[in-house]
Amino acid sequence: MKNRPFSTRLGFALAGIRACWRTERSFRTHCFCATFAATALFTIQPAPVWWALTGLAVALVLALELINSAIERLIDHLHPDIHPEIGHVKDMAAGAVLTISLGALVIAASLAVTMA
Numbered sequence: 572m573k574n575r576p577f578s579t580r581l582g583f584a585l586a587g588i589r590a591c592w593r594t595e596r597s598f599r600t601h602c603f604c605a606t607f608a609a610t611a612l613f614t615i616q617p618a619p620v621w622w623a624l625t626g627l628a629v630a631l632v633l634a635l636e637l638i639n640s641a642i643e644r645l646i647d648h649l650h651p652d653i654h655p656e657i658g659h660v661k662d663m664a665a666g667a668v669l670t671i672s673l674g675a676l677v678i679a680a681s682l683a684v685t686m687a
């Protein structure tokens with residue numbers, strides 16, 4: 572199972588993104604926000620550093636949302652019952668998404684102030 576060709580592993584990763592898109596509304600919401608951010612960049616044409624910062628922020632938000640969704644799915648599969656510790660784990664993973672999303676908002680606000 573290990574060390575498959577790159578194209579095969581790329582297919583697995585894309586299948587994971589597709590599965591998350593199909594099943595997770597919050598991932599779809601973040602994808603729409605990413606599309607808005609890309610549209611804003613193409614419209615206002617800021618300096619290259621803003622493209623890098625925004626691209627990194629968007630990638631981090633989407634990556635953490637994928638990890639958050641993966642953790643939720645894994646927990647629900649392994650332990651479908653209610654347990655306070657599982658609640659804490661899910662809340663922490665959601666907190667990670669919230670934290671990076673706030674960071675992305677700070678970057679967006681800084682860009683807006685700079686371009687004003």
Ligand SMILES: Nc1ncnc2c1ncn2[C@@H]1O[C@H](COP(=O)(O)OP(=O)(O)OP(=O)(O)O)[C@@H](O)[C@H]1O
Nearest residue numbers: 595597643651652653654655657658659661662665
């Ligand atoms: N098995 C469980 N035991 C205890 N609390 C849980 C359990 N499952 C979910 N919770 C609580 O409910 C919240 C929502 O969990 P859920 O699995 O529905 O995530 P979600 O609403 O789909 O999150 P997201 O919108 O980020 O995908 C968790 O953050 C946690 O506080």
